[in-house]
Amino acid sequence: MPKLSVIIPCYYNEGNIPVTAQALIENEAGFPADVTFEYVMVDDGSGDNTMRELLRFRSQYPDKVQVVELVSNVGSYNAIAAGMTHATGDCMAIITADMQDPPELMVQMYEYWLKGFKLVIGNRQDREETGLQKWFAQLFHKIMKKVALSNIPDGGFDFVFFDRQVCDEVVRLKERNSNIFYLMVWLGFTYVNIPYVRRKREIGKSRWTLSKKIKLFIDSILSFSFFPIRLISILGMMLGGIAMVYGLYILIMKALGHINAAGWTTLMVVVLFVSAFQMVALGIIGEYVWRGLDAARQRPLYVVKNVHQ
Template sequence: MSKLSIVVPVYYNSDTLEMLYDDMKEKILHKLPEYEIVFVDDGSGDNSWEVMNKIAEKDENVVCTRLSRNFGEHAAILAGLSVCTGDCAVTKQADLQEDSTLILELFEKWKEGYKVVLAIRAERDEGAMKKFFAGMYYWLVRKTINKDMPQGGCDCYLLDRQAIEVIEMLDEKNSSLTLQVMWIGFKSAKVYFHRKDRTVGKSRWTFAKKFKLVMDSMMSFSYFPIRVMSMCGVLFAILAFIGIIGAIYEKLTVGTPIMGYASLMCVILFASGIIMLTLGILGEYIWRVLEESRKRPPFIIDEVRKNDK
């Protein structure tokens, strides 16, 4: 008998939680030998906590976990993994965009001996702009961080108990949990699925959160930003040296006066901007080092409830 934990991060999902549970109950729960559903309330401002507990009253296999405040989706998933007791755990979004039967496919792969199973988006029913920017992010990850990142990306995955323990041991803040999962290695498999468009509720995945994910991914797993700034410094030094030699040569041979206040100011301002950008990138790395040195936990669990009948 193998127990599967289903970890569901919750953030303003009161309108979809019951539909999500009913869908899983109808399609997959009765096909699992043993299961638990771990809902993690990531500081929602609606009545998601009450809805979660209402579901727990109907199913003794439901565990309700509430964080002390909003820590972000990745921290909520980590909290769920720390609470779950299954032999393996799968992450599940609460927005109804993934078919619940995907969990069974991941579980079957795990039973074949895979310790990490990634759910890859083969297609997605979303707007052109969302597809474009998502594609750009995954392209950037493949080129600068991990060449094995699937073209469609992956946000859902199944982890064996051993993989869960390694993820907990990493204890990284301001990082990408998906990239951590891919980094740890282990025997892995891929399952492809069709991601549907969201029809219920409003997405809280804002531009600011997307930008933070890009920054966290780059700063936590790649030295590419530092390397780019180093190359820019070398390039501008070479161009400046060539410019100086050219100006001196023209002055000595032709007698052209060295003038150009406006062009000189443009060069100075542009160079100053590059310097400030470089300092900003260094500051991002230094800030992350400071965050890690503080040893603050990536999440704080306020309450865990389970209806033991």
């Protein structure tokens, strides 16, 4: 009897939980009768009535719902890591609490798992959202595919179905300041990609702010690519070459007597340009150093307040 654990990170989702819970229960009808279900709901330090709704869901289905309550908000990826640690299934799925991803797709994902695939990805072929949010998401994944992980699917993804082995490997790594979904691909298991259209959020307001998106972009780039460091090296060599050529030019002009005192503007432009490059380079190196320090301290990714099971 295979056991499927569905992991749902929740943050300010009090309006979504009743709808999501009903959809998940109804979705069980599409699976074979021998499959058992476990829903691991992780409250990521919500300040509304999300926890109340989660406990209500658990009271309705005490044998299959587990609620993990975190002390404070640690981010959706760390909340997912908490859910993976507490999940007990033979296979698992991660889905959002706002119903932007179709639960019925899990049935097809499960069929691929039965065929031996350790990882099944539901990637966003398109989005019902429009405007800047859609553009930012597309740009983010194009850059990541170009400079970090060339084998990730187009369009990005955060709806996955995976084997117990994948879960154990991700939990064992204890990666911080990273992208947990890209980490699954990085492990190297052959995966199946199922494209779908991501729905527009109907209930509540997304807490996925611009600052969080920028942090995710920086974390993903620095975790899976040496491109920023390599770029510094390339730019440094280019600037060094330009400086050498310019230095030879100055020496030649000086020897020919064409150098006068009117060089302040050029000097200031060069100094400001090189100084700006140095500051950017130090900032990128500092990001890597800080991540090394953060990993060396080995602070927990999250702190669990209560587990209701």
